[in-house]
Amino acid sequence: MNAAAATDLAARMKALAAEARAAARVLATASSAQKNAALARAAELLLERRAELEAANARDLEAGRAGGLDAPKLDRLRLDEPVLKRLAEGLRQVVALPDPVGVEIGRSTRPNGLLLRQVRCPIGTILIVFESRPNVTVEAGSLCLKSGNACILRGGREALHSNAALAAILRAGLKDAGLPEAAVSVPDTPDRAAVAALLQLDTLIDLAIPRGGEGLIRAVAEAARVPTIKHYKGICHVYVDRAADLELALKLALNSKLQRVSVCNAAETLLVHAEVAERFLPPAAKELLARGCALHAEPKARAILQAAGVGPLAEAGEATFYTEWLDKALSVKVVASLDEAIEHIERFGSRHTETIVTADEAAARAFQLRVDSASIFWNASTRLADGFEYGLGAEIGISTDKLHARGPMGLEALTTYKWLGDGSGQVRG
Amino acid sequence: MNAAAATDLAARMKALAAEARAAARVLATASSAQKNAALARAAELLLERRAELEAANARDLEAGRAGGLDAPKLDRLRLDEPVLKRLAEGLRQVVALPDPVGVEIGRSTRPNGLLLRQVRCPIGTILIVFESRPNVTVEAGSLCLKSGNACILRGGREALHSNAALAAILRAGLKDAGLPEAAVSVPDTPDRAAVAALLQLDTLIDLAIPRGGEGLIRAVAEAARVPTIKHYKGICHVYVDRAADLELALKLALNSKLQRVSVCNAAETLLVHAEVAERFLPPAAKELLARGCALHAEPKARAILQAAGVGPLAEAGEATFYTEWLDKALSVKVVASLDEAIEHIERFGSRHTETIVTADEAAARAFQLRVDSASIFWNASTRLADGFEYGLGAEIGISTDKLHARGPMGLEALTTYKWLGDGSGQVRG
16 A cells, blocks of 8 residues: 555544544433334344345355355355344344443442432443454444444454445444434445554544454554453363362363363363372363363373373473364363462463362362452353353453453443532532 | 663563562452551651651752752652651551452352352552652552552652652561562663563553653553553533522632642633623633633633723633643633533543533533533532542542543552352353
8 A cells, every 4th residue: 555545544544433433422322212223223124134235245255255265254254044133133132231321330428518420321432343254243333332332343354245234234223213323334445454544543432342363353452552452362271179079070171171162261271180180180081082172281191191091192382271272172281289270370371261170168269369360260161251141141242351341241341431420519628 | 772771671671570460469369457567567667767768868859959950849859757757647548448359349140050259359560650759659559559459660760769768668568568579669770761661561561550741641651552541631621501600600610720720630621601601701700810810711701801801811722722721720711502512522621520510400411411521520629520539548540541440540440350150060051
């Protein structure tokens, strides 16, 4: 891109963000009824305009096939009637969620008589950067809208036409409800420089949420002047304590690792206390192997498994424990103590989700106190770290950051608050 | 600085931050009693080691005088017995504050029986970058310590020796309480490149809080890869509505502007509804002028004041309304409506604190709903936007950011939370 084109792109992105910001001001004071009307109308339009959506999607599918996308990726890209029905149902679920805006989260009357309240309000304009799945357009867009925020939705280029068509549905819903269409905005170009330009606009955009693989998230976070909330990866641990019920431990290890392997809250590492390793590891490893899970075992675990004739085993070195497998694969390590388990998690973990399996409450409480992760379970699967499981009703993403929101993020995470003070002439000093 | 020196500096800052981070892990699980013991011991040491502190301070004062610091700056730098007594009293007040760590802020039992709790915990390692007042070393250091965080304290070079001596007091308190001294760390050089190096260490430092003038804050925020919480400036507005009690309006305008002029929550702009401008402005302006406050009036306000024979007046152009006077000076504007007042604040404000003076509750509620600032008062002085006035017991800073913390920040703003789940074998799917 030459300098003139770059300047033009930056100017267009600035204009887009300024329009989104103006729309955000209107949305911030819109009633729940009005926001819900926009969402409900969009749910209807998803099916009414099915032909149009499928035509846009066909262009992406065709380009994807021509570009050599594999079958699973093409599948995730597809918008057909069942997918559209699910998206419409998702919109109706967001309508049913309570509106977080206007909720009072603190109140006190100061000694001088000032009534002070903390009241939730929208954050403003939120940039969502995501990979190719077009359903994110509807899910993220609807959550931003419900929480009174304008959003700029930037999906992967493979889903360019599908995303634009879905955003048009949300915009039509906004328009029919008397709300500004610019509250859901989409950049007019798949050029990557558009994202870079948007990420600089910290006076117009209040928050960026990157969603996708670690590479995308890191690129966004490193380029951003706008604040971001994110998680790079989920290296979740299952720690089987010496006081564990070993049957329960196997059940939780299997579910944490294998119930769905491609997600960030799946376990990547199994830590086993040395005192129970010889009893636990051989049967557990057999079961994992039988289900097609590769095992990467460090020397102590390897020795125990080899002595029991369990295999095949892959080796585990230092890099192994930093690996997010996102697949049927698991790192395995024997630890000498609860302390060593905690140290391992501190060193190799991603501060996402860990679980301890134990019958010893003191060990569980020490683990929960000392491990510095967003979610820390006692005798439960790591797979439960999820907005729906937590009762948030929805999930805009998961944060392994420590500021603003940690762990699964629902509608409340898309709000900030104001301090409102009602006085009768109170002054200082 | 040559490349080798820069590499060495970066390595030293990384080592410093790594030590702070290790200390943070210990502090995160320290009991309230232990943290309070460290603070109480530091309060004693401030007076026991007075001679040592005064000697360190004398070096800074001497360098300041030689470098041409003016009398008010030298005064703010001075550590004498009354100042040390006040700092010790401040430490005892922090001891008396409730510990935010471990407080449960959410609890639910999920349909599957999982008991889910959200529990406050420290953020980790916090970098405080501030200008020359050495009292910030004690105040910020004690709040970080109380909330279980390690801190790296980086004051202005004018207070280099004073800050180092005060940090040594906090470290001695930590040591006597059996806590790691590195929980309060100070870079070993006044070189500005040290701050730049620290601000890159996003895997070791969790948060940076810059405190001081806009230049310092902007430099920190723009250089930082570490998340920051900050406010650039406080352009606070007093809006006198058409339904205002004009006597009350004058009282609040005077207090908001003049009770203390050098602070961020002082008013910088007075907006007056056109319907009351002729009655309100002349007597209000006379009173402000009589108290030595310069008035920068836009044409409508100017015309009203000149017709009433009130002066002298300075002119107000567009740039005027972006100015944070921090002095006995006030921008004055007549607005045609509540809408125009809100638009003006949206355009020129800094999202810090605004107040509306009115007897019309509907106008007040509209103002509080539509203005997008951290604190929005009805019939109260902007000077009340303060951690102590809000009952937070302390103030680590004020945020005009929208994420994590907004407005005055107390101990809770120095915490994040964990999700703790107690199960009995719950799995997914």
